[in-house]
Each structure stands twice: as structure tokens, then as C-alpha cells.
Amino acid sequence: MLTRINQKMALILAVIAGVYLILSYNLPKYPNAIIDADVVPKGLGFLLLFFAILLFLDKKEETEAEKQKRSLSKSNLFVLLAVLAFILVYISLLEVLGFLIMTTLFIFSCSLFLGYKKHLANGIVSVVFSLAIYGLFNYLLRINLPAGIIPF
Template sequence: MTRLNTNQWLALILAVFAVVYLWMAWQIPSFPLPRPVDSDLFPKVLGFTLLGLAALLFFERPAAAVSDDEVADAAAESAQVSDGQPLLLRPWSRVVVTSLAIVAYAFLLVPLGFVLASTGLGFGLSWYYGYKRHVVNLAVALGVVLTLYLTLTRAMGVYLPTGLLPI
């Protein structure tokens, strides 16, 4: 009998969580009026997606084992690199900057609208984390946001703030 590795344990925990989540999704009542997309569709899609990702994680081939010496060397290297980095590029600073960007996004969502605020968040964080191809970055951010916006507003009937754009 083989022992389960860490990824397999995590996959099992996620799978149990996904099954419980799906059970709760099936408890959501349907609207009395017929609708093309009911309120339980999105939770069910999320639950099945999580279950599928847990299965992929379970069957993922584990990486080669890393010795304790290699871990200690990597930690020492990381400490040296972060000391020489500018303040805004240190690992703990990235968490703070990302959190502040999300808070700013929440405050700007209504005045700017979903499309502008979400595109700004996606483009800005990608740029901050070092992606240098700005035209590609903007095209991908705008494409993902517009796809989400049109899917949610046109197909699902969800209201999203339009803000400055007359969409």
C-alpha cells in the first residue's frame, strides 16, 4: 500500500469540501417563474469545477523530493534577495499592495463601473507583478472583463454597474 503525498491529501480535503458544497447547491430553491439560468447554476458549476480540480491535483505527479539543505539554502537566498529589493517589491509588500488594490477596486467599482475598474485592477496588478508586454496585458484584461460583463449582464441578467461607460 502506497502512502498519499501532500497534494493527494489536499485533493481529498478539497474533494470533500466540493461534495458538501454541491450538496448545499442542490438545496437552493428554484424560482417559481421559469428562467433560462436559475440561481443554483453558478454554485453547481463552481462545485463541479472544484471537484474536477481536486481530481487533477490528486493524480498530479509529485515533484522530486527536496532535501532540508536545499530548503535552507533557498530560504537564505530569498532573505538576501528581499533585503536588496526595493520596498514595494518585497514579498510582504506585494501582499499589502495587492490588498490595497482590491480595496481600491471595491471603492471604485460603482463610480468607474465594472468594465473600467476590473480592467484597471487586472492590468495594474499584472504590471506591478512584472509583466512587460503592456499591449497584450491590456488586451487580455479587457477581453476577460468584457467576456465576464457580457455573460453576466446579457446571458444571466445580472446587474453590474456601468459607471462612466454607456454600455
Template sequence: MKSNRIDLLTGIGLCLISLAVFIYAFEFSGRGVNSYGPNFFPQAIACLLFLASAGLIYQALKGHTTASIESINKAGFIKASVTLALAIIYVFAMNFVGFFIATIAFLYAVMFYLGQRKQIVLTITALSVASVIYGIFSVFLKIPLPEGIL
């Protein structure tokens, strides 16, 4: 699959972003010590980004796009998305049930979802990995992990 269409859309999107950055950056001016104040660098980069994305659009329109893009495997993509969703739930759950319990549940759920069905493997891995991580971070490195409200 050629990436012309995706490159075209990305190029347009980046052009718009660089314009937005350029305009927004005017707010930072006025307080600099010299005439190259805090707005200068972002605006210079925004100009370059605009030019580069214009180049991308030009290439895409002329069909010159060199790299072909990787197609997305649908089943794999869904799997990755569900895992991401599980991770987000895990991060929120951690605040309620605490790091340890949430981690065991998260590991168990993800391994199960990815196709590991052996109960013994699931239980032992989830328990031992959670304990080791908890031990290293909380006890050894003294990083305060969320305890939850329970």
C-alpha cells in the same frame, strides 16, 4: 524538501476539523424520515476523514511520506499575493466606481505590476479588454454588472 512537517500539521488540522464536523452534525438529527437522517452522511464522511488524516499523521511521523512538496518561490509568492490584494480592492471598488472604470484600473495596475511598462500597450489592452468584456456580459448576455454610485 520533504513534506513530513507540513503533512503532520495538515493531518492534525484535518483530524480536528473532522471531529468538529462530527460533533456539529448532531444538531441536524431528529427530523429525518428514517434512522439515517441528515446527520448520517456528514458524520460518516467525518469518520473516514478522521481515519485518513490519522493515516497521514502516521506516515509523516514514520517518515514514509512519499511525495515531496513543491517549494514556494518567495518573490513569485509575493507577486501572487499582491495581485490577489489588487483583485480584492478591485471587487470592492467596482461597487463605487462601476465595473467599467474599475476594470480598466485593475488591468492597468496588474499588468504594470507584473512588469509591463510600455504605456501604449498598457492603455490599449486595458481599454479594449474592458470594453469587450463589458460589451459581451452587459450588452450581449444581459448580465447586470455593477454600475457604481457615481
């Protein structure tokens, strides 16, 4: 029945979309909100489900060259796992150290690990991006990001 890799991946994505939609329908409702907090998660869940259906219906057969592209070398696997470790450290320390510090450290260290050699430019971009996003969310959108050890 499931002969193509696209069909197998489509089923996995459809299950993920289903679980995601169930969780998004469990988000609390706010009576005074014009656009509720569940609009974007529900939209993304239905979009993922739609694309999973399209992928399942795709009739294209996988060529030998595409199968070769799908293989993953040990060095690439190490890089993926290291970036996953960076992300997990970022998530675990975000509340403690705060958005500004952790995002700056994450961008700088991840870029450094991935081979970016211009340290000054990397540091400037890390700091400016973190400050811009923090200012945008905290002061313009009034959505508080974790301050952590920084008092503002």
C-alpha cells in the same frame, strides 16, 4: 494515514467542495427558467469533489525536486500578497466605481506591477477588454454589470 501531500490537499479540497455544494444547493430556484442559476455552481462543485477524490487516490510519491518547487521565496510571497491586495481593492470598489473603470484600472495596474513595460499596449488592452466584456454582458446577454459612476 495521510502520508502524502496529495492526500492532505485532497481532503482540504473535498471540504471546500462540500461547503461549496451546500451553498450552491441553497441558491433560490426560478420557476420559469429552463436552466436554473444553480446549474453551473453545482457542476463546478461536483467537478472539484471528483478531482479531489482522484487526487486522494493518486499513488505517486513526491520527489525531492517537487518538494523544492513547492517552496516559496519571500519575493514571490510579496508578489502574491500584492496581487491579492489588488483583487480585494477591485472587489471593494467594483460597485462604487463600476465595472468599466475598475476592470480597466485593475488590468492596467496589475500588469504594470507584474513588470509589463509596454504601457500603450497595456492601456489599449485594458480598455478594449473591459469595453468588450461590458458590452457582451450588458447588451448581448442582458446581464447588468455594475455601472458605477458611468451613466450607461
